[in-house]
Amino acid sequence: MDAKARELAANFDIEKLAGEFYADPYPTYRALRQFEPAKRMPNGSYFLTRYDDLVSVYKNTKLFSSDKKKEFFPKYGASLLYEHHTTSLVFNDPPAHTRVRRLIMGALSPRAIAEMEGELIALVDRLLAKLSAKAEVDLIEDYAAAIPIEVIGNLLGVPREERHPLRGWSLAILGALEPVIGAEAFERGNTAVRDFLAYLETLVARRRERPGNPERDVLTRLIQGEDNGERLSEKELLHNCIFLLNAGHETTTNLIGNGLVALSQNPDQKQRLIENPQLIKTAVEEILRFESSNQFGNRMTTGRVELGGVTMEEGTSLTLCIGAANRDPLQFENPETFDITRNPNRHLAFGSGAHQCAGMALARLEGSVAISRFLQKFPAFALKGSPVRGGRARFRGFSSVPCSIG
Numbered sequence: 109m110d111a112k113a114r115e116l117a118a119n120f121d122i123e124k125l126a127g128e129f130y131a132d133p134y135p136t137y138r139a140l141r142q143f144e145p146a147k148r149m150p151n152g153s154y155f156l157t158r159y160d161d162l163v164s165v166y167k168n169t170k171l172f173s174s175d176k177k178k179e180f181f182p183k184y185g186a187s188l189l190y191e192h193h194t195t196s197l198v199f200n201d202p203p204a205h206t207r208v209r210r211l212i213m214g215a216l217s218p219r220a221i222a223e224m225e226g227e228l229i230a231l232v233d234r235l236l237a238k239l240s241a242k243a244e245v246d247l248i249e250d251y252a253a254a255i256p257i258e259v260i261g262n263l264l265g266v267p268r269e270e271r272h273p274l275r276g277w278s279l280a281i282l283g284a285l286e287p288v289i290g291a292e293a294f295e296r297g298n299t300a301v302r303d304f305l306a307y308l309e310t311l312v313a314r315r316r317e318r319p320g321n322p323e324r325d326v327l328t329r330l331i332q333g334e335d336n337g338e339r340l341s342e343k344e345l346l347h348n349c350i351f352l353l354n355a356g357h358e359t360t361t362n363l364i365g366n367g368l369v370a371l372s373q374n375p376d377q378k379q380r381l382i383e384n385p386q387l388i389k390t391a392v393e394e395i396l397r398f399e400s401s402n403q404f405g406n407r408m409t410t411g412r413v414e415l416g417g418v419t420m421e422e423g424t425s426l427t428l429c430i431g432a433a434n435r436d437p438l439q440f441e442n443p444e445t446f447d448i449t450r451n452p453n454r455h456l457a458f459g460s461g462a463h464q465c466a467g468m469a470l471a472r473l474e475g476s477v478a479i480s481r482f483l484q485k486f487p488a489f490a491l492k493g494s495p496v497r498g499g500r501a502r503f504r505g506f507s508s509v510p511c512s513i514g
């Protein structure tokens with residue numbers, strides 16, 4: 109057993125992932141955590157899998173930079189994709205990051221989010237009513253993917269009839285973040301940024317002409333800035349709106365899809381949640397831990413450091429494997445068990461430290477409402493055949509989950 113795991117760890121290369129890794133990366137993560145927790149990749153970067161190492165990196169923005177200008181230039185050249193990713197707050201360091209984050213956090217206030225709950229419930233119930241009319245449904249297409257797009261659309265006040273292209277743009281832009289991309293994926297990502305920018309320019313112009321209530325309307329708030337005069341530049345505004353739309357989208361779709369699949373594959377847990385709906389809060393945290401929708405984060409060292417027993421030079425790229433850290437036995441008891449009552453559950457699905465997900469309250473709300481109402485309405489739902497994986501390593505989820513709803 110050990111020999112096989114050692115071999116798995118020894119042969120791991122993030123640029124050459126095998127089909128079985130996409131289906132089930134956890135044996136590889138386990139092997140890496142045990143034998144090579146800071147694994148050097150052939151391209152010179154390191155792949156980190158231990159919980160404590162990830163936390164140390166997340167907590168230190170000085171020594172571990174999120175700025176991707178150096179790293180993305182060879183991948184994207186002087187393209188719109190490069191401009192987009194290097195202007196997003198997630199790929200910047202303080203002080204540029206702090207300024208943009210403050211403005212975004214101000215706009216995503218707990219009040220703005222709490223006020224979305226009523227509309228979210230109505231949206232979910234409309235979707236569930238539509239599902240009732242079908243004998244067989246696709247959990248992703250017909251349900252999980254339909255929710256975040258409407259929620260983020262509402263958040264930024266994108267008129268309903270203009271939302272159609274958002275999902276395709278978002279998938280194309282995030283797809284370009286995979287460890288290796290071909291010319292076609294690059295072109296698709298670049299075209300998506302161009303079209304998305306052109307669309308947002310018109311949306312922002314309309315909102316400037318007719319501002320919404322800045323207490324509720326996130327886009328108006330981002331346009332107007334803070335009372336202290338802090339504002340986003342036009343470029344920052346447009347690219348961070350794209351980022352918000354993207355960040356809240358595939359990740360949340362996957363939270364809902366991964367959750368419903370994990371529950372159907374663990375019938376005792378599913379039954380327990382149906383009988384005790386108040387467990388939805390800890391259940392959502394366990395789904396986030398067990399099948400984290402965002403599996404990788406990235407940082408670059410700004411000086412010589414020691415991590416996982418390895419000394420790394422300045423300018424070393426790191427992949428932080430959230431999926432592996434979230435099953436680290438030194439942090440979680442029985443980490444391979446899906447337990448909807450797990451407590452404490454200090455998972456890293458939303459990252460940690462200065463860049464911790466700005467939309468986590470919203471994601472948790474969407475996950476709870478979508479999963480609990482689905483279970484209430486269709487307690488006998490069952491998978492039909494095998495769910496189809498999305499085929500990505502960074503964003504873990506399904507592209508299609510056929511099921512019967514009882």
Ligand code: HEM
Nearest residue numbers: 197198355356359360363405457458459463465466467471
């Ligand atoms: C299940 C759903 C979600 C997951 C798993 C997730 C995960 C993450 C992670 C891991 C990060 C940290 C990246 C890093 O440190 O490198 C992050 C950052 C971020 N997320 Fe999320 N996210 C989710 C939903 C959302 C939603 C719904 C929104 C917005 C409406 C959002 C907005 C953001 C923003 C703005 C950042 C950047 C924060 C910063 O750099 O300061 N996310 N997210």
